[in-house]
Amino acid sequence: MTEATTHTIDAPGAVLTYDVRPGSDADKTPLVMVASPMAAAGFTTLAGHFTDRTVVTYDPRQSERSKLTTDTDPTPETHADDIHRVIQVAVGPGPVDVLASSGGAVNMLAFVAAHPDVVRTLVAHEPPLVSALPDRETALAAIHDVRDTYERDGLGPGMAKFLDLIMLSGEVPADWTDRPAPDPAQFGLPTEDDGSRADPMLGRGHIVNTTGYEPDYAAIKAAPTRVVLAYGVESDGLITQRGAMCVADALGIEATRFPSDHGGFLGGEYGQTGDPDSFAARLREVLDG
Structure with missing residues (x-):
């Protein structure tokens, strides 16, 4: 090559x-x-x-x-x-x-x-x-919840919610944001917040600006x-x-x-x-x- x-x-x-x-x-x-x-x-x-x-x-x-x-x-x-x-x-x-x-x-x-x-x-x-989906309102709410979790709790909890969402098949349920948060450890993610908010997927407004x-x-x-x-x-x-x-x-x-x-x-x-x-x-x- x-x-x-x-x-x-x-x-x-x-x-x-x-x-x-x-x-x-x-x-x-x-x-x-x-x-x-x-x-x-x-x-x-x-x-x-x-x-x-x-x-x-x-x-x-x-x-x-x-x-x-x-x-x-x-x-x-x-x-x-x-x-x-x-x-x-x-x-x-x-x-x-x-x-x-x-x-x-x-x-x-x-x-x-x-x-x-x-x-x-x-x-x-x-x-x-997500803006194009028939379930856009619940899906966008889930996206914002992922971003808010990352900003509040750090990479592990935020990415765990992100992975949980993108692995979901079918429309996003109306109660998705009310469900128990997935354990970051089950995805091999850190459970402690290191204070960083520079992740290219979850930070800098990327996930919200892109999907919306x-x-x-x-x-x-x-x-x-x-x-x-x-x-x-x-x-x-x-x-x-x-x-x-x-x-x-x-x-x-x-x-x-x-x-x-x-x-x-x-x-x-x-x-x-x-x-x-x-x-x-x-x-x-x-x-x-």
């Missing part, structure tokens, strides 16, 4: 770090891979399946190598602006293809609305858009970008899968099945392994149209 070159770029309120892996075929559309809060490292295995294309990855402004220089909590529009800056400096004005996963898929929906002529095909993989974001569906539909809403076959009933289905419905398209689950492209990064070979083959099939 071609070695990645690492670069930085200044953005309002942040210094962003991104990687470029040159492809063997200059005629192939560059492929950008984004997530949030997951950083570029999570795409290492998947990028290795696309050596014919130039592949661009980056760390979102609250994650790993990218540094915040402001106290302002980032929003999907903030991240969309960051991604636009990275694409311009890395590969020029476009067109590019994009695989966007999780919070990155939310950010790229904001991107397409704001920059409609840059992306040729967007594969939005399992966007956790309401895309400009009219602008997305008007854009020339081909948008593909994707979900893992092992994610049926989970919030991320339901989010993909509901966003696809709002855009008047059918969602597309991908192998594995929410982390289907992972090849051991962050201690998780999906089915990256099958995921890459499916992604190539979708991108080739």
Whole structure:
């Protein structure tokens, strides 16, 4: 696999770090891979399946190598602006293809609305858009409860509630916030509060700003970008899968099945392994149209 070159770029309120892996075929559309809060490292295995294309990855402004220089909590529009800056400096004005996963898929929906002529095909993989769900009120209440628990009690209790929520199949029950809190130890999480509130998932407003974001569906539909809403076959009933289905419905398209689950492209990064070979083959099939 071609070695990645690492670069930085200044953005309002942040210094962003991104990687470029040159492809063997200059005629192939560059492929950008984004997530949030997951950083570029999570795409290492998947990028290795696309050596014919130039592949661009980056760390979102609250994650790993990218540094915040402001106290302002980032929003999907903030991240969309960051991604636009990275694409311009890395590969020029476009067109590019994009695989966007999780919070990155939310950010790229904001991107397409704001920059409609840059992306040729967007594969939005399992966007956790609680705002699009039929049970949005109870689901958003649960999201706020996760955030409040983190701010009050720390990483272990907050992350335990988060994991409990994202493992829930089906609509969020009305009494979810009243149920006994899960034990962090059952997830291998710390039970003591170390005082830190810098977690990229639960801190900096990420979880609330991402899940509560309401895309400009009219602008997305008007854009020339081909948008593909994707979900893992092992994610049926989970919030991320339901989010993909509901966003696809709002855009008047059918969602597309991908192998594995929410982390289907992972090849051991962050201690998780999906089915990256099958995921890459499916992604190539979708991108080739």
